[in-house]
Amino acid sequence: MWHPWRALRERTDLALVWTNNLPMGVLGVTDGQRIYMTPRQLQAERRCTLTHELVHVERGHEGCQPVAVERQVCVEAARRLIEIDSLVDAVVWGRSPEEIADELWVDVDTLLVRLDSLTERERILVNEALAARDGVGD
Missing domain, CATH: 1.10.10 (Arc Repressor Mutant, subunit A)
Structure with missing residues (x-):
């Protein structure tokens, strides 16, 4: 079973920042060095959001991505989870x-x-x- 929190812990180059300043409907984003997540999520949502953002970081993405790239990231995150x-x-x-x-x-x-x-x-x-x-x- 994939453990996103364990994967994050192993990434000493990456920080998780909890913030209430994300736009409504946005659960997480990354700049490649930090993952920003809203605390307004249930535990299952947090696992999914963190996995999604970790895939972005692994692929070198920063900020918003084209729809096709987001789809690929969603598929990879779902497969891991x-x-x-x-x-x-x-x-x-x-x-x-x-x-x-x-x-x-x-x-x-x-x-x-x-x-x-x-x-x-x-x-x-x-x-x-x-x-x-x-x-x-x-």
């Missing part, structure tokens, strides 16, 4: 995106990005697990 085996288990158990996200300790947006970016093999695994749960193919 949600391993396929955990996703399969949660999808079989959960009955709503909120339940599944809660089980995976992520926010709903991150869950939806992960589902939208499944590889073909991952999609097959999820569909097979759902079919088995529903008794399809018996």
Whole structure:
């Protein structure tokens, strides 16, 4: 399991700054040396925001990025936070995106990005697990 707080701790060149001065709707940003995050987040949101910003830092990004780059960062963050085996288990158990996200300790947006970016093999695994749960193919 990916631990963003551990990853941050290992980055001695990087500081986390809690601030209430981010624009409404912005949960985190980075300048490459600092990650700024709003404290107005639940724990799962903090994990997702921190992971997202760490990916930006790893890729050398500073400030706002084009939509395509943001999408790539979102996909990478979702992959780190949600391993396929955990996703399969949660999808079989959960009955709503909120339940599944809660089980995976992520926010709903991150869950939806992960589902939208499944590889073909991952999609097959999820569909097979759902079919088995529903008794399809018996």
